Amino acid sequence: MGQYLFDFIVVALLVIGITAVLGVLINGIGQRFFGGKNKNVSVSHSLKTQEGWRKVGGRNP
Template sequence: MAGYIFDFIVVAVLIIGITAINGVLTNGIGEKIFGGKRHSDISNHSAGIQSGWKNVGGKKQK
């Protein structure tokens, strides 16, 4: 029974790990090929809009 549980955990970790790596690689390739010269404009624009916002939640800084 312990062998079955060990095998199950190993296979689950491999499936999750391969899926996560595949997503990251596919995203990176897609940004390089289809992103063009302005692939970071959307995130830069979003950061510019949010630059004056107050932080909410979390711990207060001293």
């Protein structure tokens, strides 16, 4: 029973890990090749939203 549980956990972790890695890779490939001219929309929108914000934390040299 212990070996079955160990095998089940190992397979579950592999399936979850492989799914997560493939999801990130496929998303990156999809955005790069099929994103068209709108692939930087969220980045440019974030930068536009943060325009004029003060820097917080750290030391200014």
